[in-house]
Every structure is written in structure tokens, then in C-alpha cells.
Amino acid sequence: MSTRHILLGLLAGGPSHGYDLKRRHDDRFPQARPLAYGQVYTTLQRLVRDGLAEVDGTDSDGGPERTKYRATDEGARELAEWARQIAPPAPFVANEIFAKVVVSILAGGDPDAYLRAQRAAHMARMRELTAVKTAPGADLATVLSADYALNHLDADLRWMTTTAARLTTLTAEVDSA
Amino acid sequence: MSSKGDTSVPLLEGRDLGKAYGRAHGRTEALRGASLRLDAGEILAVTGTSGSGKSTLLHCLAGIVRPDTGAVSYRGERLDQLPEKRLSELRRTEFGVVFQFGQLIPELTALDNVALPLLLAGVSRAQAHTRAGEWLERFGVRGQSELRPGEMSGGQAQRTALARALVTGPKAVFADEPTGALDSLASEQVMTALVHTARESGTAILLVTHDTQVAAYADRELRMADGAVAGAEVTA
Amino acid sequence: MSTDPTARQEDPQSTARATRTEGTRGTNPATGAEDPQNTNRATGTKDPQNTAPATRAKDLRNTAPATRAKDPQNTAPATRTNGPLGTDLRLAWLLTRGSDRREWWRVGLTALGAALATGFALAAAALASLQGQYAVSLGAGLLDQPGTRSGVIVTLLLLLVPVLGFLGQCARIGAVHRDRRLAALRLAGATPAQVRRISALETGLACLLGSVLTTSAAVVVMLTGWQNPPALAWAGVVVTGLGVPVLGAVAGAVALRRVVASPLGRVRRVRPRSGRASGLLFAAAVLFLAASAPVAVALTSRGGPQRTPAYGGPPLIVAGLLVVVGAAAVGLVGGTARVTGRVLARRARTAATLIAAERLREDPWAAARTHAAVLLVTVVGTAYVGVRQAMLADLHATRADRLGASMSYYETGLDLTALAILVALAIALGGLAVGTVESLAARRRGLAAQTAAGVPRSVLGRALLLETALPLGPALLLGGAGGMAIGVCYARLTADGAPVMPYAALLVPLGVYAACLLAAATSLPLLRRSVRPAELRYT
Numbered sequence: 001m002s003t004r005h006i007l008l009g010l011l012a013g014g015p016s017h018g019y020d021l022k023r024r025h026d027d028r029f030p031q032a033r034p035l036a037y038g039q040v041y042t043t044l045q046r047l048v049r050d051g052l053a054e055v056d057g058t059d060s061d062g063g064p065e066r067t068k069y070r071a072t073d074e075g076a077r078e079l080a081e082w083a084r085q086i087a088p089p090a091p092f093v094a095n096e097i098f099a100k101v102v103v104s105i106l107a108g109g110d111p112d113a114y115l116r117a118q119r120a121a122h123m124a125r126m127r128e129l130t131a132v133k134t135a136p137g138a139d140l141a142t143v144l145s146a147d148y149a150l151n152h153l154d155a156d157l158r159w160m161t162t163t164a165a166r167l168t169t170l171t172a173e174v175d176s177a
Numbered sequence: 178m179s180s181k182g183d184t185s186v187p188l189l190e191g192r193d194l195g196k197a198y199g200r201a202h203g204r205t206e207a208l209r210g211a212s213l214r215l216d217a218g219e220i221l222a223v224t225g226t227s228g229s230g231k232s233t234l235l236h237c238l239a240g241i242v243r244p245d246t247g248a249v250s251y252r253g254e255r256l257d258q259l260p261e262k263r264l265s266e267l268r269r270t271e272f273g274v275v276f277q278f279g280q281l282i283p284e285l286t287a288l289d290n291v292a293l294p295l296l297l298a299g300v301s302r303a304q305a306h307t308r309a310g311e312w313l314e315r316f317g318v319r320g321q322s323e324l325r326p327g328e329m330s331g332g333q334a335q336r337t338a339l340a341r342a343l344v345t346g347p348k349a350v351f352a353d354e355p356t357g358a359l360d361s362l363a364s365e366q367v368m369t370a371l372v373h374t375a376r377e378s379g380t381a382i383l384l385v386t387h388d389t390q391v392a393a394y395a396d397r398e399l400r401m402a403d404g405a406v407a408g409a410e411v412t413a
Numbered sequence: 414m415s416t417d418p419t420a421r422q423e424d425p426q427s428t429a430r431a432t433r434t435e436g437t438r439g440t441n442p443a444t445g446a447e448d449p450q451n452t453n454r455a456t457g458t459k460d461p462q463n464t465a466p467a468t469r470a471k472d473l474r475n476t477a478p479a480t481r482a483k484d485p486q487n488t489a490p491a492t493r494t495n496g497p498l499g500t501d502l503r504l505a506w507l508l509t510r511g512s513d514r515r516e517w518w519r520v521g522l523t524a525l526g527a528a529l530a531t532g533f534a535l536a537a538a539a540l541a542s543l544q545g546q547y548a549v550s551l552g553a554g555l556l557d558q559p560g561t562r563s564g565v566i567v568t569l570l571l572l573l574v575p576v577l578g579f580l581g582q583c584a585r586i587g588a589v590h591r592d593r594r595l596a597a598l599r600l601a602g603a604t605p606a607q608v609r610r611i612s613a614l615e616t617g618l619a620c621l622l623g624s625v626l627t628t629s630a631a632v633v634v635m636l637t638g639w640q641n642p643p644a645l646a647w648a649g650v651v652v653t654g655l656g657v658p659v660l661g662a663v664a665g666a667v668a669l670r671r672v673v674a675s676p677l678g679r680v681r682r683v684r685p686r687s688g689r690a691s692g693l694l695f696a697a698a699v700l701f702l703a704a705s706a707p708v709a710v711a712l713t714s715r716g717g718p719q720r721t722p723a724y725g726g727p728p729l730i731v732a733g734l735l736v737v738v739g740a741a742a743v744g745l746v747g748g749t750a751r752v753t754g755r756v757l758a759r760r761a762r763t764a765a766t767l768i769a770a771e772r773l774r775e776d777p778w779a780a781a782r783t784h785a786a787v788l789l790v791t792v793v794g795t796a797y798v799g800v801r802q803a804m805l806a807d808l809h810a811t812r813a814d815r816l817g818a819s820m821s822y823y824e825t826g827l828d829l830t831a832l833a834i835l836v837a838l839a840i841a842l843g844g845l846a847v848g849t850v851e852s853l854a855a856r857r858r859g860l861a862a863q864t865a866a867g868v869p870r871s872v873l874g875r876a877l878l879l880e881t882a883l884p885l886g887p888a889l890l891l892g893g894a895g896g897m898a899i900g901v902c903y904a905r906l907t908a909d910g911a912p913v914m915p916y917a918a919l920l921v922p923l924g925v926y927a928a929c930l931l932a933a934a935t936s937l938p939l940l941r942r943s944v945r946p947a948e949l950r951y952t
Contacts, residue, residue: 232949236865236946236949239865241864241946241949242946256508257641261870264868265867265868265869266867266869267867268865268866268867269866269868269869270867271865272867273866274862274865274866274867275860276865276949279468280859280862280863280865281865282771282859282863283856283859284768284771284772284774284775285768285771289767290772293764293767293868294866294867296762296763296764296767297867297868297869297872301762302523302760302761302762302767329789341682341864341866351464
């Protein structure tokens with residue numbers, strides 16, 4: 001996920017300073033990993049360096065002095081370009097769970113027990129997310145982001161179920177190779 | 178085991194349940210020694226592949242089917258030993274059931290379908306209609322009260338079925354693949370409505386499903402395989 | 414609908430070809446190669462929807478081996494000898510064989526109905542072939558004279574009406590599943606004509622079975638007990654023996670218009686509308702009977718004295734009157750059922766009444782259809798009691814004048830009529846019982862779900878009985894009144910003094926009502942089995 005484009009997107013609403021951007025990001029993407037302030041600061045500096053954003057002055061608002069930023073025209077173009085591009089559908093199959101199953105077979109471990117434990121962890125996370133989205137007063141952004149994660153976890157679970165059912169064959173294949 | 182209810186009497190408990198269908202040849206053992214407990218107000222999901230015995234387990238616990246072996250107790254009362262008349266009454270007043278489809282009477286309107294359990298309990302038609310209307314309202318299908326099941330969408334029919342299951346204020350609702358015939362959005366609406374109402378009224382739910390996203394609405398999940406509860410319970 | 418999509422996708426494709434290109438079934442060896450044995454066994458016992466593709470697959474497999482080894486291109490002409498009828502016949506047979514027990518009930522009961530129909534029709538035809546005076550050892554001389562013979566013929570033809578009603582009920586057994594199966598055939602690419610032929614064959618063959626049984630029995634009787642049957646009697650045997658199955662086949666084809674029109678007709682879970690077709694068929698059959706009665710009467714009256722036509726007059730008039738009253742009563746049943754349903758649905762206080770009333774409102778003509786024959790019998794029965802009373806009174810009064818006339822001649826006539834009415838009642842009640850059982854069997858999954866939800870079986874049983882009792886009450890009242898009017902009119906015409914009101918006739922509708930409830934109650938044991946939770950599994 002491109003933090004610079006998301007910040008550019010947040011700046012499209014009008015000039016804003018770093019702390020404000022971080023807060024709005026965390027509101028807008030409730031279940032995402034929260035942005036660190038340091039990351040916001042460095043990303044903004046890079047945007048200015050590349051001419052996609054510029055300093056819009058400072059205001060102190062009674063407290064410490066804060067720098068406000070705004071997007072340049074080139075920044076707006078860059079943002080539009082990025083939003084149009086499709087996300088590459090699973091370009092590499094990098095699957096940690098599958099890797100662990102194979103490694104576990106190679107090392108003579110218990111892949112079945114691992115899959116059961118992983119399944120329990122996935123289910124627990126799914127229950128958490130479901131509780132978040134069904135909580136009274138949950139807004140649509142929360143529901144949708146939880147749904148996104150739920151669907152991915154569900155896909156993982158389905159894959160784990162079919163894999164667990166075929167472990168014997170997989171073990172034979174891995175061992176013979 | 179669920180930590181909160183170990184000391185108290187569970188709402189519903191099945192111990193070492195066994196059930197076989199069919200005669201001498203072609204006999205299938207749907208349940209072989211399945212056990213579970215359902216605490217008051219708890220939402221429990223029973224998952225497993227098709228043929229793992231989860232529907233039969235639900236039927237046994239809801240008193241729809243008598244197990245061949247083992248015991249089912251509801252608040253300390255042995256369900257498997259009750260006469261059919263008392264069981265029917267229990268299912269009508271203390272329990273609610275929701276299936277994948279087909280539990281609504283096709284000739285009755287949604288309103289009459291929801292009012293039916295109340296009518297059976299001797300409530301007057303007018304009063305039954307008032308309460309049925311309130312429940313349809315809660316599930317967002319008030320506008321469909323005069324429609325018959327065949328004239329509603331799948332999701333509306335299922336929400337009507339939920340209203341019917343909950344109209345008597347049951348202690349436990351048994352739901353067998355309640356969203357099995359629905360798309361994911363309708364499924365989400367049905368499940369949210371069910372879970373909300375259950376939480377509000379403290380109704381326990383036994384939810385049989387093969388869909389993990391539906392199972393995630395529960396507090397706890399129980400996996401079944403080959404007619405028994407597989408491995409340890411998975412607790413939240 | 415939960416039809417197995419794979420089953421539908423892979424095999425109908427080939428079935429489509431197999432069924433469409435009459436006789437070239439061997440051209441697709443691919444399907445013949447895969448082994449559907451297991452799928453057959455698995456699905457055969459369950460959903461009939463799955464059964465259809467499975468059995469069709471079997472069909473392909475069975476016929477494939479002959480051609481599979483060789484080059485399909487070359488074998489195609491060789492197999493073409495098996496015409497379209499052969500293919501349809503085989504399909505009809507496979508579909509029947511692969512289906513559940515209810516299908517066999519339908520075949521058996523249809524054959525029984527056809528056997529009865531053939532029997533009555535044959536007897537009427539044989540009597541119609543007689544002319545002038547005869548000395549028949551049966552029936553206390555009633556069959557000797559053209560006049561009374563006409564009466565017997567008309568009675569026999571009237572007896573066909575309840576038989577027709579019975580056959581109509583039989584045709585409904587498993588109708589939902591059969592329609593679905595035929596719709597699946599359409600989806601698989603069968604042409605409308607093909608589906609119609611298959612269903613015509615299904616019904617026609619069952620009727621043929623019954624007709625063959627009765628006809629052979631009749632031939633034996635004619636050869637042994639009748640010195641010299643006229644050629645006309647033989648012609649009657651042939652026409653009747655072949656006519657019953659042919660008419661059965663035609664009725665089977667006509668009743669399926671909707672399925673034939675749309676392959677999705679029954680696959681989608683649409684609300685079943687009561688078929689107009691079956692009502693029209695019944696009306697057409699009754700009209701056919703009404704038309705054949707004068708012919709038969711005219712036949713048997715040939716060569717008599719000058720005033721022969723008058724012989725057939727009274728029986729025909731009575732029969733015509735009965736049919737008219739019966740038809741009016743049927744029309745009224747439909748109307749009253751609708752009104753009763755609507756009124757009661759609004760006012761119902763108990764669950765049983767509510768369910769019964771809503772079912773009536775939903776399909777009022779189903780009740781009319783089921784009860785038509787019962788009504789006709791009630792009209793006849795009530796009228797009969799009145800007429801009998803008046804007639805006997807008349808006979809006793811005039812006995813002194815006609816010393817020669819034997820009392821037993823008239824009494825036997827009256828008793829035989831009573832017997833005919835009882836037979837008709839029995840057949841009509843049989844039809845009613847079959848109809849109730851079928852309506853139960855068709856919705857057993859829903860009933861099982863109701864029971865699971867805690868609706869007591871007793872409530873469902875009461876609703877079932879009320880479904881029969883509610884529309885039948887007013888209808889029988891009307892039918893009884895009609896019959897009573899006929900009886901009283903007759904008494905007016907014959908008696909010199911003030912006629913005695915035949916109050917005993919009032920017992921007839923009451924008795925019929927009780928008998929109907931009993932007939933409907935025969936389905937209650939089935940209710941017990943229908944609500945088993947195992948039914949929850951199947952759609």
C-alpha cells in the first residue's frame with residue numbers, strides 16, 4: 001500500500017498539517033495499521049522533494065508551530081493516475097502458511113496440528129472483526145474494511161481446510177521429491 | 178470448556194449423543210458420541226463438512242429427534258425422555274428454529290406466519306398480529322407483512338422466519354444453515370439481525386453452518402467430524 | 414433450486430442429442446464411458462430431480478455398448494431403426510422405474526381406475542348392442558326390455574363420472590415431482606412434442622394395463638356365458654378396450670401444457686396455480702359421456718315398437734338433470750370455498766382454522782375438483798331416496814290394480830340402483846382419500862418443518878380435516894337440496910294425493926359428509942410419517 005498516495009489523497013481535501021493527516025488517516029481506514037507520526041513526516045518531505053506537494057505556510061494555533069502542506073497540480077495528476085491503475089492480482093504467491101506446512105513436513109513436524117492452531121487463530125480474528133462490524137453504531141467504513149479482512153481470512157480458512165484434507169498426499173509428494 | 182458456565186447448570190447440554198439412520202443395511206451413523214453444552218445467552222457455532230452430523234446434532238438438541246444413546250438436558254430436564262406432546266410445546270415456547278428454507282407456511286402471509294406460534298399458545302388473533310408486526314418491524318420486513326413466502330426475496334423470507342422463531346421470546350434459537358440460500362449481503366443482514374436480537378434478549382443460539390464467515394458471528398466454535406466433536410473446543 | 418449443477422451440465426448435453434436425434438443414441442460414446450452406477454444409487458433414493466439425469470445417464474450407458482466399440486459414424490444408420498416412439502417409450506419406462514414408490518402408486522391406482530372405467534363402459538356397450546326383447550338371466554328381468562335396459566346403460570355411464578374423478582385424483586399423485594422431472598427433460602433439450610409423448614405414454618400405459626385386465630375378463634365372460642354375442646358387442650369391446658388407454662394418453666398429454674410450454678415451469682419454486690386443464694378435461698369427459706348416452710340408448714332401442722324413442726326418454730332426462738345439478742353444485746363449491754376461505758382467514762382464531770382457510774383461499778378449485786364426484790353422488794343419492802319412497806308408495810297403492818306385475822321386479826330395480834349409487838360413492842370416496850394423501854405427500858417437507866418448530870401434529874391434522882370439511886359442508890347442503898327437489902318433484906308428479914316429504918333423504922348428505930371426513934382421515938397416519946425430521950433434508 002502506498003502511503004504517499006494516501007497522504008496525497010487526504011491532502012486533496014485541502015491544506016493540512018502532519019498530525020491532522022495522521023488522525024484523518026486512522027479515522028478513514030479503521031482496521032488498517034495506524035500511521036506513525038514519523039512516517040507521515042518523512043513521507044511529506046519526500047512529496048515536497050518530488051514536487052508533488054508544497055509547504056502552505058505555518059500556523060501555531062496557540063501551541064507549537066506546525067507546517068501546513070498542500071498538493072501541487074502535479075501531485076493531483078499523480079494521484080489520479082495512481083487511483084486509475086488496477087492493483088496487480090496476486091502477482092506472487094507468497095504464502096507463509098503454505099511455507100510453514102511444507103517446512104513442517106520436511107522437518108518431520110506435525111503440519112496437521114499447525115493447521116489446526118492456525119485455523120483457531122484465524123477464527124478468533126474473524127470473530128473479533130465480526131464483533132467490530134456488528135457493534136451498535138459501527139459506520140459503513142468500519143463494516144467494509146472488516147468485510148475485506150473477513151473475506152481474506154475466509155479464503156485462507158478454506159484453503160487450510162482443503163489442504164488439511166490432502167496432507168497425506170502432500171507429505172508423500174514432498175518426501176519423495 | 179467454556180469458562181463462564183462450568184459451575185452453573187448449562188441451558189442445554191448433550192452428552193455422548195449417538196444416532197443412526199436407516200435399517201440394517203445402508204445404515205448411517207450420523208452421531209457417534211457427540212457432546213456439547215450451550216450456556217444461557219451464548220452464541221455457539223457448530224461447523225464441519227457436510228455429512229459430519231451437525232444437523233442431526235441440532236435436531237437432537239432441539240428435541241426434534243430423539244437420540245439413540247446419550248442424554249439431552251434442558252435446564253436440568255431430560256429432553257430425550259419427554260413425551261412428544263411436551264416436547265412440541267417446549268419447541269414452540271422455549272425454543273425457536275430456523276432452517277435454510279421451508280419453515281414458513283406457503284399459504285400464510287408473513288404476518289400470519291409470525292403470529293402462528295402465538296395463536297398456538299392461545300393468544301388472540303388481534304394481539305398476535307400486533308406482536309408479530311413488531312417483530313417484523315425489528316427485522317426490517319414490516320413492509321412485507323401481507324406477502325406470502327413465495328412472493329418475498331430469500332433474505333426477506335429468512336428474516337420473517339427469524340421473527341417467527343423469536344416471537345415467543347425463546348431461551349434458545351436453533352439455526353440450521355440459516356443463510357445457506359442467501360447471497361453474502363442478505364446473509365450479513367440476516368445474521369446481524371439475529372445476533373443483535375439475541376444479545377438484546379439474552380437468547381442463546383446454536384448455529385449450524387459450514388460457512389466460516391457465518392460461524393464468526395458466534396462466541397465460540399465447535400468443529401464436528403464423523404459424528405463427533407473434533408478435538409478441543411475453540412474458545413474466543 | 415438445489416439441482417446439482419454438474420449433473421445438469423455434463424450429462425443433459427449428451428442426453429439432449431440422444432433424445433433429439435431419434436434413434437442415434439449411440440453417437441456419444443463419451444457419456445457411455447463414464448460410470449454413473451454410483452450416482453444412480455446415490456441419487457435414486459433421494460431427490461427425484463436428480464433422478465432424472467441419473468436415469469437418463471443410465472439409458473445412455475445401457476444402449477451405448479453395442480455401438481461404443483465400433484466407429485460411431487457407421488453405427489448411426491444401424492440404430493436408426495429404433496423410431497422416436499421407441500426412444501420415448503424407453504425414456505418413459507426408465508423415468509417410471511427410477512422414481513420413488515409414489516409413482517408406482519399412481520400407476521397402480523390409475524390402472525385400477527382404468528379397469529373400472531373399462532368395466533362400466535364395456536357393460537354399457539354390451540347392453541347397447543342388444544336390441545328388442547331378450548331373456549337375460551341376470552338382473553331380475555331388468556335387462557330384458559329396451560326401456561329398463563336404457564336405464565341401466567345410463568346408470569352405468571353415470572357411474573363413469575366418479576371413476577373419472579378418481580382417475581383425475583390419481584393423475585395428481587406425484588404431480589409436482591413429475592412436472593419437475595419433465596421440465597428437466599425440457600431443459601436437457603427434449604422437444605415439447607417429445608415430453609408430451611413421454612407423459613402420454615406414462616398415463617396411457619397405466620390405462621392400458623387396467624383396460625387389458627378388464628377386457629380380457631370380459632372376453633372370457635362373453636365367450637362362456639353369452640351364447641351368441643352380436644358383432645356389435647365385439648365392436649364395442651374393441652372400441653372400449655382401446656379407447657380407454659387412448660383417451661388416458663390424450664388426457665395425460667393435455668394436462669401438461671404448462672410444463673411443456675416452459676422448461677422452467679416447475680424447476681423454479683413458483684406458487685402452484687390450480688391447473689385449469691384438469692377441470693376442462695373433467696368437463697370434456699362428462700360431455701363425452703353425455704353425448705354417448707343417447708347413442709347407446711338409441712342403439713338398444715332399435716327395432717322395437719313404434720314408440721321406441723320414448724323408452725330412452727325418462728332415464729336420459731333424469732341423467733341430464735343430475736349432471737346439470739352436479740355441475741351447478743361443483744361451480745358453487747369453488748365459489749363457496751373461495752368465500753369461506755376469505756371470510757375464515759380473516760376471522761380465524763385457531764391456528765388450524767387459519768391454515769385451512771388460507772389454503773382454501775389460495776386454491777379454491779382444488780376443493781371443487783376433489784369434491785365434484787362426491788357431490789354428484791350426493792345429488793343422486795338424495796334424489797334416489799326420495800324417488801324410491803314415492804315409487805314404493807305408488808306401487809303399494811296401485812298394487813291391487815296390477816296383480817300381474819311382480820313387486821320384486823321393481824324392488825330389484827331399485828335395489829340395484831342403490832347398489833350402483835353405493836359403488837359410485839365408494840369410488841368417489843376413494844378419489845377423495847387419494848387426493849388428501851397426495852396433498853399431504855406433496856408438502857411433507859413443509860409439514861416436517863412446522864412440526865420441528867413445535868406446531869403440534871394434532872393442529873396439522875385438524876387443518877387437514879378442515880380443508881375437506883369447510884368447503885364440503887355448504888356444497889353438500891346445496892347438493893342435498895338439489896337432490897331433495899328432484900325427489901319431491903317426482904313425488905308430486907306420481908302421487909295422486911298429497912305427497913309424503915322424503916325426510917329420510919336428508920340423511921344422505923349427512924352420511925356422505927361423515928364418510929368424506931372418514932376418507933380424509935385415512936391420510937392422518939401418513940401425516941405421522943410425513944412430519945418425520947428426516948423429511949427436513951430433502952427439498
